[in-house]
Amino acid sequence: xxxxxxxxxxxxxxxxxxxxxxxxxxxxxxxxxxxxxxxxxxxxxxxxxxxxxxxxxxxxxxxxxxxxxxxxxxxxxxxxxxxxxxxxxxxxxxxxxxxxxxxxxxxxxxxxxxxxxxxxxxxxxxxxx
Numbered sequence: 001x002x003x004x005x006x007x008x009x010x011x012x013x014x015x016x017x018x019x020x021x022x023x024x025x026x027x028x029x030x031x032x033x034x035x036x037x038x039x040x041x042x043x044x045x046x047x048x049x050x051x052x053x054x055x056x057x058x059x060x061x062x063x064x065x066x067x068x069x070x071x072x073x074x075x076x077x078x079x080x081x082x083x084x085x086x087x088x089x090x091x092x093x094x095x096x097x098x099x100x101x102x103x104x105x106x107x108x109x110x111x112x113x114x115x116x117x118x119x120x121x122x123x124x125x126x127x128x129x
Contacts, residue, residue, distance in 0.1 A: 004099050014087060016085045021079065031051075033049060034048060039093040045081070082095065
């Protein structure tokens with residue numbers, strides 16, 4: 001099982017950017033999936049996550065980005081997206097996606113080193129003026 005992120009690169013302040021996270025070996029309808037951001041010198045920051053339960057799709061966002069970020073998946077539940085609008089300099093960082101079996105997810109993401117979480121390697125977003 002693995003996750004592979006793509007879509008990062010250099011973008012300008014005010015631009016929009018769409019990141020992708022492709023799963024192999026599992027699908028997102030059986031997992032809670034999320035986006036995180038890693039900036040040097042800071043703890044990994046949870047941005048958003050998405051999950052399915054009883055046919056309903058649930059989203060959760062960090063307060064700092066909820067008005068500009070949107071998380072979604074494709075119909076096949078194989079790819080998760082993060083659509084970022086109105087880019088700001090502080091949006092720069094490595095964006096990682098993660099997934100966890102929804103049957104063991106208790107509402108909080110465990111420590112990044114937890115064996116329960118599948119992590120991608122990340123995609124770098126650079127924001128220029």
